[in-house]
Amino acid sequence: MTTRHFLRDDDLSPAEQAAVLDLAATLKADRHGHRPFAGPQSVAVIFEKQSLRTRTSFEAGIAELGGHAIIIDAQTTHLGRGETIEDAARVLSRYVSAIVIRSHADSRLAALAAASSVPVVNALTDGFHPCQLLADLLTIRERLGGTEGRTLAYLGDTANNMAHSYLLAGATAGMHVRLAGPAGFDPDPAVVAKAAQIAATTGGSVEIGHDAINAVAGADVVATDCWTSMGQEHDGLDRITPFLPYQINSELLAGAKPHVVVLHCLPAHRGEEITSEVLDASAAWDEAENRLHAQKALLTWLVS
Ligand code: CP
Numbered sequence: 001m002t003t004r005h006f007l008r009d010d011d012l013s014p015a016e017q018a019a020v021l022d023l024a025a026t027l028k029a030d031r032h033g034h035r036p037f038a039g040p041q042s043v044a045v046i047f048e049k050q051s052l053r054t055r056t057s058f059e060a061g062i063a064e065l066g067g068h069a070i071i072i073d074a075q076t077t078h079l080g081r082g083e084t085i086e087d088a089a090r091v092l093s094r095y096v097s098a099i100v101i102r103s104h105a106d107s108r109l110a111a112l113a114a115a116s117s118v119p120v121v122n123a124l125t126d127g128f129h130p131c132q133l134l135a136d137l138l139t140i141r142e143r144l145g146g147t148e149g150r151t152l153a154y155l156g157d158t159a160n161n162m163a164h165s166y167l168l169a170g171a172t173a174g175m176h177v178r179l180a181g182p183a184g185f186d187p188d189p190a191v192v193a194k195a196a197q198i199a200a201t202t203g204g205s206v207e208i209g210h211d212a213i214n215a216v217a218g219a220d221v222v223a224t225d226c227w228t229s230m231g232q233e234h235d236g237l238d239r240i241t242p243f244l245p246y247q248i249n250s251e252l253l254a255g256a257k258p259h260v261v262v263l264h265c266l267p268a269h270r271g272e273e274i275t276s277e278v279l280d281a282s283a284a285w286d287e288a289e290n291r292l293h294a295q296k297a298l299l300t301w302l303v304s
């Protein structure tokens with residue numbers, strides 16, 4: 001049997017994504033009753049970038065499953081001084097049931113997965129944040145009863161990991177995904193094409209534009225993310241001025257459906273991509289909690 005990895009949102013088919021989300025809802029409803037892991041299993045959770053939610057939700061979630069998380073700060077291992085990611089994968093595969101990693105380039109994650117004999121999970125790369133999208137979709141299901149046929153508008157940095165994950169995961173979930181952000185911060189055309197291809201099979205659609213008001217008009221879900229992602233702090237680009245028209249505030253949200261679900265993966269920059277007033281009343285807090293339930297389901301699905 002080939003080892004399954006979760007490196008991008010489209011590594012799960014629509015049916016598989018639905019199965020993981022169903023399991024997440026079951027685990028959430030019976031949080032401490034389920035122990036789907038067959039016995040104590042260890043999971044390596046490696047960080048090459050900062051984290052609050054991802055680190056804590058994986059550590060707590062693996063404990064709730066009856067497993068053991070080994071949190072690894074890459075800088076304090078030989079990865080921080082040149083041991084190859086492939087060699088690390090070969091060794092870690094001998095110790096643990098799965099490897100979760102937050103890293104930089106997607107090529108590094110792919111190299112890790114290629115050398116690993118256990119499932120590898122993307123806990124955020126420069127290109128994608130698929131665990132976050134499982135939590136987002138679970139939150140949308142809870143608030144709206146489902147995802148199919150719903151319209152999701154994502155505003156802001158449409159070139160970043162969250163934009164790419166909204167495209168792929170949203171299309172997989174049968175959603176109409178609209179992206180709007182400043183010109184020059186556009187999504188990877190290959191990801192857009194793949195999302196459109198998936199949408200054609202699920203009844204969803206994909207739209208990329210630069211007009212925030214058009215994107216939000218009639219939307220069921222409105223999402224945003226920071227304008228400066230980890231690693232972009234010194235890229236020399238103006239990451240404020242061109243983004244200002246894409247701020248999520250109550251004036252912009254007036255054009256969305258009355259039941260609009262507002263999402264933010266957090267951490268937020270209050271007063272930049274979202275106002276405090278909107279963030280405080282948003283679904284971001286449920287969304288953050290759902291990281292735990294969604295990742296418990298994902299690991300159970302991958303490892304069992
Ligand atoms: N949303 C998210 O991934 O948060 P952290 O960076 O704190 O893990």
Ligand code: NVA
Nearest residue numbers: 160225229230265266
């Ligand atoms: N786009 C952000 C997401 C943080 C959870 C980043 O990569 O920093």
